[in-house]
Structure formats: structure tokens, C-alpha cells
Amino acid sequence: DAKTTQPTSMDCAEGRAANLPCNHSTISGNEYVYWYRQIHSQGPQYIIHGLKNNETNEMASLIITEDRKSSTLILPHATLRDTAVYYCIVRARTSYGKLTFGQGTILTVHP
Amino acid sequence: EAQVTQNPRYLITVTGKKLTVTCSQNMNHEYMSWYRQDPGLGLRQIYYSMNVEVTDKGDVPEGYKVSRKEKRNFPLILESPSPNQTSLYFCASSLLTAGTIYEQYFGPGTRLTVT
Numbered sequence: 001d002a003k004t005t006q007p008t009s010m011d012c013a014e015g016r017a018a019n020l021p022c023n024h025s026t027i028s029g030n031e032y033v034y035w036y037r038q039i040h041s042q043g044p045q046y047i048i049h050g051l052k053n054n055e056t057n058e059m060a061s062l063i064i065t066e067d068r069k070s071s072t073l074i075l076p077h078a079t080l081r082d083t084a085v086y087y088c089i090v091r092a093r094t095s096y097g098k099l100t101f102g103q104g105t106i107l108t109v110h111p
Numbered sequence: 112e113a114q115v116t117q118n119p120r121y122l123i124t125v126t127g128k129k130l131t132v133t134c135s136q137n138m139n140h141e142y143m144s145w146y147r148q149d150p151g152l153g154l155r156q157i158y159y160s161m162n163v164e165v166t167d168k169g170d171v172p173e174g175y176k177v178s179r180k181e182k183r184n185f186p187l188i189l190e191s192p193s194p195n196q197t198s199l200y201f202c203a204s205s206l207l208t209a210g211t212i213y214e215q216y217f218g219p220g221t222r223l224t225v226t
Contacts, residue, residue, distance in 0.1 A: 032213075041148075041199060041220060041222075042219060042220065043115070043201050043203075043217030043218050043220055044154070044215075044217045045217065046214045046215060046216070049213060049214070093210075093211045097203075097215065098144075098156045098159070099146070099156070099203075099215065100153065100154070101148075101153040101154040102153060103153075
């Protein structure tokens with residue numbers, strides 16, 4: 001699975017959009033981009049995933065660049081409860097579900 | 112409510128005393144997996160199961176056993192726990208869609224301390 005690079009930490013004001021970048025320059029054609037988050041020591045929570053096209057669900061939007069070498073997770077209206085560690089993971093279809101979490105980005109949402 | 116449950120949530124035990132951490136999901140998921148999370152090491156997969164009676168090793172299987180006799184349950188067994196198995200453990204489950212695992216649901220975690 002391709003390696004990902006994320007900023008160590010980011011801040012965001014409550015109510016504003018949080019844009020979390022992820023670099024995955026070695027991604028290959030059959031690898032998906034996944035985003036999970038973990039609040040404190042709770043179980044990780046799935047957010048969204050995509051292959052080529054931009055994706056949106058009730059939690060977030062995922063923007064993948066045309067060359068697929070980077071992506072951005074967008075939380076459109078961040079709340080205090082969105083404060084968490086956000087993990088960008090690149091995984092092939094055949095990796096038997098294994099999730100390898102890197103250091104992630106600590107997002108702090110301020111009042 | 113769709114969920115993955117783990118028991119116990121917290122456990123302190125002594126070296127060598129066999130223990131089982133249970134994991135159960137109510138979503139009829141084929142895929143289940145166990146991870147451990149340690150500071151600085153991230154999440155590491157211990158074992159996974161693609162369906163009933165089908166299990167395989169992850170990256171760190173030494174010292175652990177699993178079984179998958181029923182679709183909903185995937186217990187993690189530590190036959191002879193040692194202090195280096197002190198960790199935060201997560202169980203996860205997912206549907207298999209055309210042989211692919213997408214969204215994984217995680218349990219709340221079990222914090223294990225082995226003294």
C-alpha cells in the first residue's frame with residue numbers, strides 16, 4: 001500500500017470548513033483513498049473513501065486530484081465534536097481489509 | 112442499532128493467565144478483524160477472518176489465537192499473556208462487496224494491562 005503524508009496538526013474555527021490534505025504520490029491504479037478518524041482512544045470511525053472521482057457523503061467530501069497524487073478531506077461545517085486525529089490511508093482492493101494508520105493529522109476545532 | 116461490541120472494555124491481568132476478549136457484530140458482516148494500537152506504532156492487524164471458519168494472520172499474530180465459529184462472533188484469545196501484550200485492542204467488521212472490503216466498523220476498544 002502506498003505511503004501517505006499528512007500535516008501533524010491543524011486548527012479550525014467552529015462553523016468553518018476544515019480542509020485536511022494528504023499526499024500519496026506513489027499511489028497505484030488499484031488503490032483507494034480512505035479517511036478515518038479517531039476521537040481520543042475511541043474506536044476509529046470511517047469517514048469516506050474514493051478511487052478517482054470526488055465523493056461526498058453526510059459527513060464529508062473527498063477531493064482527489066486528477067493525477068491522484070494527493071487528496072483533501074473537507075468537513076464543511078466543523079464542530080467541536082470533530083476534534084480528532086484524522087487518518088488518510090491508501091489501500092489496494094486486495095489488501096484483505098488491513099488498515100495501516102500513520103501518524104495522522106490532529107484536528108482541533110476551536111469555539 | 113448497528114454496532115460492534117467488545118468485552119471487557121478494561122482488563123488488568125497477570126502474566127500467563129489465559130484470557131479471552133469477545134467481539135460481536137450485529138450487521139451480518141462477513142469480514143472481521145482484530146487490531147492492537149500502541150503509542151508510536153499506530154494500528155497493527157493481529158488476525159482477520161473473511162467468513163465463518165476462515166481466519167488468517169495479520170502483521171502481529173504471535174501470542175494470539177482467534178476462532179470464527181459463528182458469523183457474528185470473533186473472539187481473541189491470549190493463551191499465556193505477557194507484559195508486551197499490554198495494549199489497546201480493537202475489533203472491526205465489514206461487509207464483503209464483490210470480494211472487497213470498504214467501510215470498516217470498529218468496536219469501542221479493550222484496554223488490556225498485563226502485569
